[in-house]
Amino acid sequence: MIALPWVFSPHQRAHAGGEELNRGFIVPCHECPERADFITAALRDQGFKDPIAPTDHGEELFRRCHDDGLITFLKSAYADWQASGRQGSALPFTFVAPSGMTRSELTPNSSIFARLGAYCFDVGTPIVAGTWEAAYWSAQTALTGADLVATGERLAFALCRPPGHHAGRAYYGGYCFLNNAALAAEQLRLAGHQKVAIVDVDYHHGNGTQDIFWHDGSVLYASIHAEPMTDFPFFSGHASEQGEGEGTGATLNIPLARGADWLIYQQALKNVLAAVQQHGSTALVVSLGVDTWYGDPISGFALQSADFGTMGGMLASLGLPTLVVMEGGYAVAEVGKNVALFLKGLQRFGD
Ligand code: SP5
Numbered sequence: 266m267i268a269l270p271w272v273f274s275p276h277q278r279a280h281a282g283g284e285e286l287n288r289g290f291i292v293p294c295h296e297c298p299e300r301a302d303f304i305t306a307a308l309r310d311q312g313f314k315d316p317i318a319p320t321d322h323g324e325e326l327f328r329r330c331h332d333d334g335l336i337t338f339l340k341s342a343y344a345d346w347q348a349s350g351r352q353g354s355a356l357p358f359t360f361v362a363p364s365g366m367t368r369s370e371l372t373p374n375s376s377i378f379a380r381l382g383a384y385c386f387d388v389g390t391p392i393v394a395g396t397w398e399a400a401y402w403s404a405q406t407a408l409t410g411a412d413l414v415a416t417g418e419r420l421a422f423a424l425c426r427p428p429g430h431h432a433g434r435a436y437y438g439g440y441c442f443l444n445n446a447a448l449a450a451e452q453l454r455l456a457g458h459q460k461v462a463i464v465d466v467d468y469h470h471g472n473g474t475q476d477i478f479w480h481d482g483s484v485l486y487a488s489i490h491a492e493p494m495t496d497f498p499f500f501s502g503h504a505s506e507q508g509e510g511e512g513t514g515a516t517l518n519i520p521l522a523r524g525a526d527w528l529i530y531q532q533a534l535k536n537v538l539a540a541v542q543q544h545g546s547t548a549l550v551v552s553l554g555v556d557t558w559y560g561d562p563i564s565g566f567a568l569q570s571a572d573f574g575t576m577g578g579m580l581a582s583l584g585l586p587t588l589v590v591m592e593g594g595y596a597v598a599e600v601g602k603n604v605a606l607f608l609k610g611l612q613r614f615g616d
């Protein structure tokens with residue numbers, strides 16, 4: 266069985282205690298630090314070794330995927346929120362209208378509410394005191410995972426949390442602040458992989474990852490997710506979205522109707538695997554969300570736990586150096602088991 270080193274830092278627990286506005290109700294954020302604890306416990310139970318601590322690569326690499334304005338904003342957002350006399354979760358409540366002013370017209374002295382509304386696209390992604398610390402180390406975890414794969418590991422797992430695939434070049438949302446999978450793909454490219462594939466199996470469309478590589482043909486973004494007619498993030502993920510310019514054809518969206526089970530999912534995954542082979546990628550990043558599990562509290566697919574093992578095995582059949590980056594999954598106590606089954610499937614069939 267192939268080794269599967271994994272990366273995590275306790276700093277990633279610092280984003281905690283926030284609240285989200287979800288379909289009209291203020292509720293504790295589904296994306297909580299306990300998710301990482303359950304994954305850690307499940308990996309230990311399954312005989313995985315202790316996690317490797319991420320190496321600090323600094324923030325310069327973040328600029329390969331994100332605008333400076335977003336990074337600067339995220340770093341000071343909570344302090345600015347407090348300086349304006351507020352406590353609790355920093356959430357926007359107004360957004361830029363289509364014909365409104367642009368982000369570039371904002372200054373660091375603009376109202377914190379204007380800046381929240383300019384960089385955030387939903388009302389479900391609270392910023393709290395530890396958000397930057399956690400997002401920073403989540404990104405370092407992804408970069409370190411990419412280093413492992415770039416230096417000869419066949420498989421690695423980055424236990425990223427907060428997740429990343431909804432964070433675009435100049436926006437955050439969907440519980441995501443920095444796009445961990447995109448940063449990992451860039452790191453693999455810097456290490457010499459000219460073509461990289463990102464396969465996103467989270468229940469939700471990774472609008473942020475799509476945005477970052479929209480014009481870029483060297484990174485394939487392929488995603489299976491809930492139909493945007495019914496599910497978050499609602500404004501992207503249609504099959505007609507295929508990239509532009511040099512990126513034309515390097516974005517593949519396979520939306521599925523609510524209720525999709527393994528039979529349906531498996532066919533979509535086969536199509537994704539064929540696209541990866543056709544792209545000629547030499548490394549693979551998997552955006553792993555286990556919110557496709559039937560019992561997930563915010564999602565609507567019908568995958569069973571055993572299906573995650575099969576899914577891992579199918580991805581392993583590509584035979585590519587593979588970094589798995591954690592994204593969503595909110596049935597907190599079950600998340601760990603499903604992640605462990607996926608990783609074991611990858612290991613078992615990856616020889
Ligand atoms: C990384 C990731 O999985 N982000 C997901 C963000 C979803 N946020 C909004 C979810 C709204 C779903 N509301 C469904 C309520 C069903 N009771």
Ligand code: ZN
Pocket residue numbers: 467468469554556592593594
């Ligand atoms: Zn998700």
